[in-house]
Amino acid sequence: MKKLFLVLAVAALSFSTAIAQEAATAAPAEEATVENAEAAPVAEEAVVEEAINPEVQIAGDSLHHVLMQKFLEGGWGWMLPILIVLVLGLAIAIERILFLGLSTINTKKFIAQVEKALNEGGIEAAKAVCRETKGPIASIYWQGLDRYEQGLDAVEKAVVSYGSVQTGQLESGLGWLGLFIALSPSLGFMGTVVGLVQSFDSIQAAGDISPALVAGGMKVALLTTLLGLIAAMVLQVFYNYVIVKIDGMVNEMEDASITLMDILTVYKK
Numbered sequence: 001m002k003k004l005f006l007v008l009a010v011a012a013l014s015f016s017t018a019i020a021q022e023a024a025t026a027a028p029a030e031e032a033t034v035e036n037a038e039a040a041p042v043a044e045e046a047v048v049e050e051a052i053n054p055e056v057q058i059a060g061d062s063l064h065h066v067l068m069q070k071f072l073e074g075g076w077g078w079m080l081p082i083l084i085v086l087v088l089g090l091a092i093a094i095e096r097i098l099f100l101g102l103s104t105i106n107t108k109k110f111i112a113q114v115e116k117a118l119n120e121g122g123i124e125a126a127k128a129v130c131r132e133t134k135g136p137i138a139s140i141y142w143q144g145l146d147r148y149e150q151g152l153d154a155v156e157k158a159v160v161s162y163g164s165v166q167t168g169q170l171e172s173g174l175g176w177l178g179l180f181i182a183l184s185p186s187l188g189f190m191g192t193v194v195g196l197v198q199s200f201d202s203i204q205a206a207g208d209i210s211p212a213l214v215a216g217g218m219k220v221a222l223l224t225t226l227l228g229l230i231a232a233m234v235l236q237v238f239y240n241y242v243i244v245k246i247d248g249m250v251n252e253m254e255d256a257s258i259t260l261m262d263i264l265t266v267y268k269k
Contacts, residue, residue, distance in 0.1 A: 079227055082187045086231035089180035092173045093238035100170065100245045103135045107252050114141060115263050123148050136166035136249065137256045144260055155264060159257045166253065170246045174239070181235045188228015 110133055117125040123145055130142035143162040147154045 079191070079224060082184055082191075082224070082227045082231055085180045085184050085187065086234065089177055089184075089231070089235040090238065092177045092180075093235065093242060096173055096177075096242045097238075097245075100242070100249065103170070104249070105133060105135045105137065107137060107256055110137065111256060111259055111263075114260075118263065118267055136163075136170065137253055139166060140253060140257060141260055144257075144264070148264060152261065152264060152268065156261060159260065163253055163257060167246075167250055170249060174242065177235065177239050177242075181232050181239060184231035184235065185225075185228040188225040188231075191224025191228070192222075194224075 110129075113129050113133075114126050117129045121128075127142055127145045130138045130145065140159055140162050144155045144159045147158045
């Protein structure tokens with residue numbers, strides 16, 4: 001799982017770097033477009049017509065171009081950190097979902113197999129079933145069965161202690177995911193403040209108030225806030241899903257631990 005998360009993180013950083021490079025090269029391309037428009041009056045009229053009719057412009061552009069345009073309008077220096085946080089948060093969430101999915105087993109079937117092996121072949125046969133089964137419940141069962149010779153009290157302590165360890169492993173990485181959820185809107189609001197400061201600087205420099213002066217700064221403010229809120233909402237959905245999944249598995253672990261103690265009590269008699 002660590003290798004999987006590393007691959008996802010590297011892919012996220014590579015994607016973000018590609019976005020930054022494309023954003024950096026977009027400005028010269030826009031300047032070349034303006035020069036071509038000045039040299040060709042017909043092309044300039046077409047650009048003006050598309051600017052007047054936004055539906056024509058959006059229909060003519062690809063989705064990638066539209067997203068990149070909004071990314072640049074929001075200022076890639078502020079939009080890129082939010083994008084990096086979003087992608088890294090998704091990498092952690094996907095890694096947790098895959099880990100939890102691989103750790104999920106049919107608990108009732110597993111308990112029945114352990115009980116059958118215990119009655120037919122003893123403790124070692126039951127431990128063999130646990131070794132061949134994946135997931136935290138099988139690990140807890142193995143730790144409990146391994147201490148059977150020390151008494152049921154030792155088994156209970158081992159089950160409780162190792163259950164806490166398994167719960168910690170299930171929740172690994174959620175702290176970072178919670179940080180990214182809080183960081184996304186914070187970065188967006190920071191871009192909002194910067195956009196407002198730019199607007200007031202423009203008004204102060206011009207000594208007058210007009211929509212054209214404040215439009216650029218307000219656009220930066222709104223787009224950065226929008227991306228920050230979207231990133232936070234997406235990560236929050238994944239975070240809640242992972243939390244619900246972990247809670248369900250912890251409940252199964254507790255029920256299975258109680259069942260193990262009952263099975264060993266009957267077996268000892």
